[in-house]
Amino acid sequence: MATLVLLQRDLRQFDNPALYNAVRRRKPIIVVHVMEKRLGSTSKWWLCKSLRLFRQQLEEWSIPLLHLDDSANFSDMIDYLNDHIEIEQIYSNGLDFELPDNFVEIHESFLANLIFIPEDMTKEFKIFTPFWKSIRKNCSPVKPLPNPDWCKKNHVNIEFDEYNELPMMMADxxxxxxxxxxxxxxxxxxxxxxxxxxxxxxxxxxxxxxxxxxxxxxxxxxxxxxxxxxxxxxxxxxxxxxxxxxxxxxxxxxxxxxxxxHGDMAKIPLNPKYCDFWPEYNDDHLNAWRNGQTGYPVIDAAMRDLSTTGWMHNRLRMLVASFLVKNLLIPWQIGEEWFYDHLVDADPAVNPFSWQWVAGCGTDSVPYFRIFNPMLQGEKFDPQGIYVRKWLPEFADFPMKRNIHQDIIKQPNLRPENYPQPIIDFKSSRERTLSTYKAIVAAKVIQLKKPRLP
Ligand SMILES: Cc1cc2nc3c(=O)[nH]c(=O)nc-3n(C[C@H](O)[C@H](O)[C@H](O)COP(=O)(O)OP(=O)(O)OC[C@H]3O[C@@H](n4cnc5c(N)ncnc54)[C@H](O)[C@@H]3O)c2cc1C
Structure with missing residues (x-):
């Protein structure tokens, strides 16, 4: 008889409630990682590495780590495992799929991804500050568990010839x-x-x-x-x-x-006024944004950083998102999708939530009239252009004493020859957006063209 531990977003031994409780049962344990339904390619790269390391850790406890590529094949996998050893109990820390009915009885789910237990919060909050105050005042943060007391009885001495292959990335x-x-x-x-x-x-x-x-x-x-x-x-x-x-x-x-x-937050605006809002957009602008070729140094540096490292600083995420949505008037869902594919930390809740926050259609969002100015933000938070120089080789010879963010906009002759001209005029694009958003906010029902989504 064995305990099956299903993992998705909890690749750790310490403070892992499903694994901890399985260890306490003192029965052989099999761990199965089940592929998430929504996973971008960069996060998948991270996952592939992480799973291999986690397998090595579990080997120290002689626990096998198997992998299920598609949760739709869950029942087949259980049949296969049951042929080798009877699965008596299933533990998880929350899954992005429902277990088939015949396994519900033996399944226990713990929550491991959050500080507070969501069920303890009975009211739905729309604004961050009251939410955070209330949860801290009225609920207790869950304490991390002690290290599980591993015991040799938990060994599984079976060689599994299926579900053994961990996911791989194509060489790139x-x-x-x-x-x-x-x-x-x-x-x-x-x-x-x-x-x-x-x-x-x-x-x-x-x-x-x-x-x-x-x-x-x-x-x-x-x-x-x-x-x-x-x-x-x-x-x-x-x-x-x-x-x-x-x-x-x-x-x-x-x-x-x-x-x-709002599980559909990556597609549907939380504020219904914005549901049918987006006008046609310019594909060349979108490509320039994606490739870091907009002619605005701080935007381009951030987008090239993202493509290279899979990560971007929070303020830069706000700037590039605001630029896409509020200067280029491109639907936020397209930016969300691009981030989701390119971030190592692409998170199914935080990424769409944050995009809606920037676009102004989310909950507790930036007001529509707040449009980040990349020149001013660059000047304030990267005053010597150190970050921009790191990611834009075009600026290698740009004089240190000059203001990289402002000068090339105000004095076009200073722009390096191999660096693109700005794809839009910041001021007029800002005005266009403000009048469009004003109309949305004023209108009772919006019936503009549907967005052209990927
Ligand atoms: C458009 C946009 C998209 C984003 N997409 C993601 C995403 O897919 N995944 C993701 O984890 N974060 C996302 N963020 C939030 C934030 O940018 C990152 O969490 C942060 O930059 C991560 O860096 P850090 O770990 O050094 O953060 P730190 O400043 O060290 O913060 C510690 C932790 O707090 C959490 N955190 C920090 N800032 C935020 C925030 N603004 N919102 C929610 N949680 C936060 C993160 O888990 C972070 O690791 C997004 C923000 C924007 C504006």
Missing amino acids: DRWNQMESYWEIGEKAAQKRLELFVKTKLSDYDHGRDFFHKDGTSKLSPHLRFGEISVRQIYEKLNNKSNERFCSELGWREFAYHVYRN
């Missing part, structure tokens, strides 16, 4: 390059947390906004795949001096709070 230079930016897995996540606490946390409130400074934790992909427990981070850092950092974890909780009631 992109992945080789990405490799140099990241250390993957549970051990790396713990190391990153330690380093952040030692070297960056004390300056986080100020440093987090400067995109050339590397002042944030970069824990997001580890949290995305559950290589580290958010409860462990919260328990360690939740005190008065780390309010700002904890409130960022709070935004993550809030995104999941909203996602619980």
Whole structure:
């Protein structure tokens, strides 16, 4: 008789409730990773590496890690496993698919991805601050579990010849390059947390906004795949001096709070006024945005950074998203999809939530008239153009004393020859957007053209 542990976004041994409870049963354990339904290619790259490392960790406990590529084949897999050893109990930490009816009785699901238990929050909140205040006042954060007490009885001495293959990525230079930016897995996540606490946390409130400074934790992909427990981070850092950092974890909780009631958030605006809004858009503009060729240095640097590293600083995410939606008037869903495919931390709740926040159609969103100015933002948060120079080789000889963000717009002769002209005029695109949004906000029912979505 064996315990089956199904994992999706919880590739860790420490504070993993499904694994912990399985170990306590003192029966042989089989772990199966089930492929998520929505996974971008860059996150898949991360997952492939993470699964291999996790398999090595589980081998130390003689627990086999199998992989199911499509949750639709769940029953076939159980038949196969039952031919080798009877599956008595199934544990998971929440799945993105429903188990077939005949397994519901033996399945127990724990929640592992959030600090607070969502069921403890009976009211639906639309604004972040009251949500965060209320949940902290009225609910208790879940404490991380102790290390499970591993015992030799839990061994499974069976060689599985099916479901043994872990997913693979096609060879691509992109992945080789990405490799140099990241250390993957549970051990790396713990190391990153330690380093952040030692070297960056004390300056986080100020440093987090400067995109050339590397002042944030970069824990997001580890949290995305559950290589580290958010409860462990919260328990360690939740005190008065780390309010700002904890409130960022709070935004993550809030995104999941909203996602619980709006699973279709990646496609459907939370504010129905925006449902049928988007006009036709320009494909050349979209391609320029994707490839970092808009002629606006900070936007282009950020988009090239994303393609190379799979990550982007939070302020830059806001800037490039605002530029796409509010200057190029391209539907936010298209940007969401691009991010989802290119981010190592592409998160099914946080990514669509954040895109809706920028587009102004979400909950507790940026007001429609707030349109980020890439020149001013660049000047403020990358004053010497260090970040831009890092990602745009076209600016290698640009004089250090010049303001890279403003000067090339105000004095076109300073623009490097091999760097594109701006694809739009910032001021007039801003005005066009403001009048379009004003009409939406004023209208009772919007009936413009449907968006052309991918
Ligand atoms: C358009 C857009 C898309 C985004 N897409 C994602 C996504 O797919 N996945 C993702 O994890 N984050 C996303 N974010 C939120 C945020 O940009 C990242 O969480 C953050 O940049 C990750 O870097 P970090 O780990 O160094 O963050 P830190 O500043 O060190 O924060 C610690 C943790 O708090 C959480 N967090 C921080 N900022 C936010 C935020 N604004 N909203 C929700 N949670 C937050 C993350 O889990 C993060 O790892 C998006 C933001 C925008 C504007």
